Amino acid sequence: MRRRDFVKGAAAAPFCLGPAAWAATSNEGEGPGRLIVVLLRGAVDGLSIVIPYADEAYYRERQSIAIAPPGKADGALALDGHFGLHPALASLMPLWTERRLAFVHAAGSPDPTRSHFDAQLYIENGTPGQGTTRDGWMNRLLLGLPGPRGATDAISIGPTVPRILAGKAPVATLPLGPNGAQPLPIDQPEIGSAFDRLYSGNDALAKSYREGRTARAQLIGALNKERQIADNGAPPPTGFPGQATRLASLIRRQPGIRVAAIGLGGWDTHINQGNHKGQLADHLRSLGEGLAALARGAGEAWHDTVIVVLSEFGRTFRENGNLGTDHGHGNVIWVLGGAINGGRVYGDWPGLSPVQLYQRRDLAVTTDFRTVLAAILERHMRLTDRQLEAVLPGAPPASQELAQMILG
Amino acid sequence: MSRRARGRSDFHQFVVRRFGGFAVAAGLLIALPAVLATGAEPIPDRLVVHLLNRLAFGPTLEEARQVKTIGIERYIAEELDPDSISEPIELRWRVAQLDTLKLDPVQLRRLYGPLRSLRGFKPNPELEKAQRERVRIILRDAGEARILRAVLSRRQLREVMVDFWFNHFNVFSGKGLDDVWIGNYEEQAIRPFVLGHFRDLLFAATKHPAMLVYLDNALSTAPGSPAARGRQKGLNENFAREVMELHTLGADGGYTQEDVVTLARVLTGWGVNSPDARVFPEHAAVFEGARHDYTPKVFLGHPLQSRGKAEGEEALDILAHSPATARHIAFELAQYFVADEPPSGLVERLAARFLETDGNIREILRTLFASNEFWDSRGAKYKTPYQFVISAVRAAGVSVPNVRPLLGAMDQLGMPLFGCLTPDGYKNTEDAWLGPDATTRRIGFATTLARANLAVTGAAQPVDAARLEAIFGSTLSDATRSAVKDSPKGLRAALILGSPDFMRR
Numbered sequence: 025m026r027r028r029d030f031v032k033g034a035a036a037a038p039f040c041l042g043p044a045a046w047a048a049t050s051n052e053g054e055g056p057g058r059l060i061v062v063l064l065r066g067a068v069d070g071l072s073i074v075i076p077y078a079d080e081a082y083y084r085e086r087q088s089i090a091i092a093p094p095g096k097a098d099g100a101l102a103l104d105g106h107f108g109l110h111p112a113l114a115s116l117m118p119l120w121t122e123r124r125l126a127f128v129h130a131a132g133s134p135d136p137t138r139s140h141f142d143a144q145l146y147i148e149n150g151t152p153g154q155g156t157t158r159d160g161w162m163n164r165l166l167l168g169l170p171g172p173r174g175a176t177d178a179i180s181i182g183p184t185v186p187r188i189l190a191g192k193a194p195v196a197t198l199p200l201g202p203n204g205a206q207p208l209p210i211d212q213p214e215i216g217s218a219f220d221r222l223y224s225g226n227d228a229l230a231k232s233y234r235e236g237r238t239a240r241a242q243l244i245g246a247l248n249k250e251r252q253i254a255d256n257g258a259p260p261p262t263g264f265p266g267q268a269t270r271l272a273s274l275i276r277r278q279p280g281i282r283v284a285a286i287g288l289g290g291w292d293t294h295i296n297q298g299n300h301k302g303q304l305a306d307h308l309r310s311l312g313e314g315l316a317a318l319a320r321g322a323g324e325a326w327h328d329t330v331i332v333v334l335s336e337f338g339r340t341f342r343e344n345g346n347l348g349t350d351h352g353h354g355n356v357i358w359v360l361g362g363a364i365n366g367g368r369v370y371g372d373w374p375g376l377s378p379v380q381l382y383q384r385r386d387l388a389v390t391t392d393f394r395t396v397l398a399a400i401l402e403r404h405m406r407l408t409d410r411q412l413e414a415v416l417p418g419a420p421p422a423s424q425e426l427a428q429m430i431l432g
Numbered sequence: 433m434s435r436r437a438r439g440r441s442d443f444h445q446f447v448v449r450r451f452g453g454f455a456v457a458a459g460l461l462i463a464l465p466a467v468l469a470t471g472a473e474p475i476p477d478r479l480v481v482h483l484l485n486r487l488a489f490g491p492t493l494e495e496a497r498q499v500k501t502i503g504i505e506r507y508i509a510e511e512l513d514p515d516s517i518s519e520p521i522e523l524r525w526r527v528a529q530l531d532t533l534k535l536d537p538v539q540l541r542r543l544y545g546p547l548r549s550l551r552g553f554k555p556n557p558e559l560e561k562a563q564r565e566r567v568r569i570i571l572r573d574a575g576e577a578r579i580l581r582a583v584l585s586r587r588q589l590r591e592v593m594v595d596f597w598f599n600h601f602n603v604f605s606g607k608g609l610d611d612v613w614i615g616n617y618e619e620q621a622i623r624p625f626v627l628g629h630f631r632d633l634l635f636a637a638t639k640h641p642a643m644l645v646y647l648d649n650a651l652s653t654a655p656g657s658p659a660a661r662g663r664q665k666g667l668n669e670n671f672a673r674e675v676m677e678l679h680t681l682g683a684d685g686g687y688t689q690e691d692v693v694t695l696a697r698v699l700t701g702w703g704v705n706s707p708d709a710r711v712f713p714e715h716a717a718v719f720e721g722a723r724h725d726y727t728p729k730v731f732l733g734h735p736l737q738s739r740g741k742a743e744g745e746e747a748l749d750i751l752a753h754s755p756a757t758a759r760h761i762a763f764e765l766a767q768y769f770v771a772d773e774p775p776s777g778l779v780e781r782l783a784a785r786f787l788e789t790d791g792n793i794r795e796i797l798r799t800l801f802a803s804n805e806f807w808d809s810r811g812a813k814y815k816t817p818y819q820f821v822i823s824a825v826r827a828a829g830v831s832v833p834n835v836r837p838l839l840g841a842m843d844q845l846g847m848p849l850f851g852c853l854t855p856d857g858y859k860n861t862e863d864a865w866l867g868p869d870a871t872t873r874r875i876g877f878a879t880t881l882a883r884a885n886l887a888v889t890g891a892a893q894p895v896d897a898a899r900l901e902a903i904f905g906s907t908l909s910d911a912t913r914s915a916v917k918d919s920p921k922g923l924r925a926a927l928i929l930g931s932p933d934f935m936r937r
Contacts, residue, residue: 066854138673138692139683141856158863175868183846185867197869199844209879209926210872218923219875222915222931228866229932233875236868289853294648294670296663345666346651351673383689 056169057328057363057404058275060318061162061188061285062311064335065144066292069349070356071341071387072304073113074127074369078106081376085342089297089349098300103127107369112305113312116360119319123367125360126429128396130374132337132389138351140292143336147393148188150416161415162283163191165401168411169282175238176278181267181286189285194231196239198247198274200267205247211240246277264288268314272321279325291335295346315360327362330404330430332397334358338387341376354387357396363404365431394419395426403430475500477906482810485937486769487511487801488588490823491903495588508801512627512794514587523584530573537616537641537716541707544570544612548707567611574615575849579835582822593626593793594618595818596768599857601637601679603646605850609704610642613716614850617642630761630791631752634679638748641704641717647671647855650703652696654725664723672696674855680751682760691732697725698736698747719744758786765796770805771812772861778805811936814862817845819937820874824881824929829899830891841877845870871935878930883922897924908933 076082077093077100091110092099100108101117107129109117119125135152137143146152150161166178178195180186189195209215216237223233247270267286275281290307297304315333319326338355354374360366374380374388382388399422401407401415412419480499484491487508499507510517527533532540544567547555555563582591598618605614621640625633637643644650649671653664660666672695677683701724705716712718719741729736731747732754738746751757762782766774781803782796789795800806815823821841825832832838839849846865852858859865884894897916908916912931916924928934 137683138689139677140854141677142683180867183844183867183869183873184865187863190863195867197867199869208872208876210875214920215879215923215926218915218919218927219930221918222912222927223871225911225932227932228862229871229935232866232868233871236870236872239868240872292670292854294668295651344668345653345655345660345664346648346668347663348648348668350669 056406059283060331062333063287064291065287065289067337068291068335069339073110074356075100075108077108079376088347089299089343110308111300112309115312115316124364126366128357128370130354130371131357131391131393132354159191160188162188163193164415166193175235176242177282179284194235200270205244264310264314265317268318272318275325276323293348295348297348330361352386353382354389363431395422398422399426481907490826492826496903511589514590517586527577530577532570532573540612570615576835583825597622597626602852602857603642604853608645613642627794634752639717652700653723654700657723659723667696669696681756685756694729694731699744700725758783768860770809775805813937815937816860817842817847828895875930879926882926895925900928
């Protein structure tokens with residue numbers, strides 16, 4: 025409750041935070057933190073993100089797409105004695121050094137499907153193998169947080185509400201493109217009040233209309249202010265770095281935002297995946313720069329923010345016949361934020377020899393993705409066991425090791 | 433509950449009044465002679481609007497009157513036989529201007545593809561840039577043709593099915609040469625087959641270079657085959673998986689990872705001809721035996737009898753005729769035309785019809801449109817952004833001198849035309865599209881359209897609210913009607929087009 029009071033004060037005076045306020049935002053109190061989920065749709069190749077350069081099989085089976093070991097030209101950036109980071113993610117190395125970035129390797133879904141669409145459904149509805157769960161686990165999380173739900177507690181970055189955020193609790197959708205804050209006819213009082221009468225019912229459409237109106241009123245002002253500042257000279261950044269910059273400023277101005285989600289596509293690299301440069305490297309660079317911008321731009325809000333980056337499954341260990349990779353199984357989950365005990369690759373590494381691979385072709389899953397989420401939901405979002413069961417029904421508990429991932 | 437129950441009795445009464453008990457007992461509404469549909473009492477607006485919301489991109493005033501004149505059965509019969517319907521002169525004339533639609537894939541690549549060195553002359557970067565600008569005309573022509581036809585065509589069901597099947601066999605204009613081929617893909621691989629046999633559609637889509645490039649089959653190569661080298665040294669599973677998961681059997685259609693690999697091997701060699709090929713120079717998509725896997729294969733439990741190119745056709749035929757495919761297509765059609773979670777009884781009947789008719793899409797739809805489930809589902813579907821924008825322009829009855837603002841509206845609503853990156857295509861369910869931003873932006877589009885803000889909608893004259901009331905008046909909810917009545921005259925058309933009633937179909 026104390027944190028909520030603080031949030032109100034912060035919204036009124038966003039730039040007047042002294043050291044005392046900082047202490048209140050760190051997640052030592054009772055209140056929940058903030059969670060941002062980045063979904064990499066299309067199954068990113070996790071073995072090219074956190075690279076097992078110490079496994080000789082890695083270089084044997086990936087002759088054209090492997091990244092050289094640390095110390096070599098265009099090599100991976102050393103993380104520990106075994107793993108290296110893709111060089112296109114250099115913008116994230118400061119966070120690693122500050123121990124605010126962690127990875128969980130060989131993580132994934134207990135469901136074996138290699139269908140993008142089924143697998144995405146499962147990481148979004150939080151019930152692997154059960155397509156019938158209609159709502160998303162992030163929406164169930166919102167319902168479990170204390171206090172009434174406001175129209176802008178949850179933000180979907182994009183024009184629609186993805187499954188992961190769908191459900192009973194209201195979710196604001198914000199395109200967050202360079203023109204996302206442009207005025208709409210509905211913002212004019214005469215038009216707005218006429219449509220308010222039309223959408224005064226209790227059906228799903230009227231509800232979404234009212235949520236949209238409230239969210240616009242709360243968020244557009246903040247975005248426009250930011251735009252004026254950003255437009256002062258340089259053009260605003262485009263793509264994910266631009267969206268992330270705008271999301272960061274939104275969180276800084278509206279610390280009441282509890283969860284946000286964004287989906288990014290373009291990871292389905294069946295051909296010409298590239299190595300230290302190329303298709304995947306370009307996408308990773310943009311993602312890394314965006315995450316770094318989010319960390320930089322969130323200001324004090326960074327201290328109680330956790331960002332999770334995950335994908336529906338990993339890709340084949342061996343490169344395929346077209347210098348790409350096909351649909352696989354295990355992957356890496358990224359976790360970063362002010363409340364993260366990072367600088368470490370978590371999880372049990374299953375190895376890459378043929379018998380260690382899942383069905384002799386894919387990285388095995390040794391950590392259920394739900395246990396990574398469970399650790400964050402319990403320790404960072406402050407859910408009770410009962411609430412956690414409602415968000416991720418049937419999920420195994422987080423291991424002791426994963427619990428250490430959250431500072432507290 | 434009560435809405436559904438009322439819907440059923442509406443149609444029941446309508447049938448009884450107009451055709452007597454026999455038709456209901458026989459359940460063969462479509463088979464009734466059209467002559468019965470004249471005379472008698474007028475067809476209620478709610479049935480006319482429902483029909484046109486599903487078989488067309490919503491009613492125009494003219495088409496609503498047309499249905500009332502010729503009757504529902506004849507309208508359905510005509511729409512299922514689109515070549516019997518003549519097209520408006522404006523549409524024919526405007527589509528005829530779009531020259532790139534007339535070119536074949538080889539011509540398109542030669543004229544609009546990346547410049548190639550010729551006899552030692554290398555194109556400079558400026559020329560290459562100019563060529564990249566030039567290719568945009570393909571997407572412009574394809575977009576203009578699609579939107580103009582969707583708005584103006586009297587063969588509305590064909591246009592609805594183009595939307596349905598393009599999404600089913602989605603390709604993305606941003607992948608490889610697909611920016612050059614996307615218009616031709618719709619013209620040649622989708623459009624001619626949308627009411628034909630599913631097998632023909634599957635074959636046409638699979639053999640089009642746009643699909644072979646999009647899902648990477650063009651590069652898939654039998655390891656160790658004469659053509660295996662460099663970037664084309666082995667298998668690629670992408671197309672083989674998606675053709676089973678998305679195009680035919682469905683994700684729960686009973687295939688294994690081994691079947692995925694087998695089908696990838698079967699389809700090795702289904703690729704794209706080189707720009708300076710001496711063999712079949714007039715074909716962009718070819719079978720290249722040099723990269724094919726000629727070993728014997730067992731696919732989905734069937735030992736394949738054919739070899740080479742015919743082996744792929746045999747495998748596709750197995751897929752096209754599988755009961756799992758019948759069910760998958762039946763489900764998708766019922767979801768598109770009836771409800772997000774379609775009644776299982778209907779899906780089963782449509783699947784049975786699929787198997788009885790060798791996948792004849794026209795006959796499956798005939799069964800669908802005669803079903804109680806179809807007539808009971810009035811307003812059950814939330815429009816996609818595409819359907820919303822097209823239906824608003826059609827109902828408004830305004831001319832569309834420029835389609836670009838309509839495409840811009842679809843972009844803003846998250847459904848850019850030809851811009852779906854993933855092979856599953858755009859969804860048509862409420863949970864995919866209904867959201868706070870969607871509602872306020874749709875209202876924004878409705879308002880600017882109604883007020884003739886040319887820059888935003890491309891429509892040149894304000895919308896006449898009386899026209900909209902003539903189409904929808906009696907079908908609008910009481911709440912909408914009274915909100916419209918209590919509002920300034922200048923806002924009424926905007927309110928109808930932006931109403932909750934108009935968001936649904």
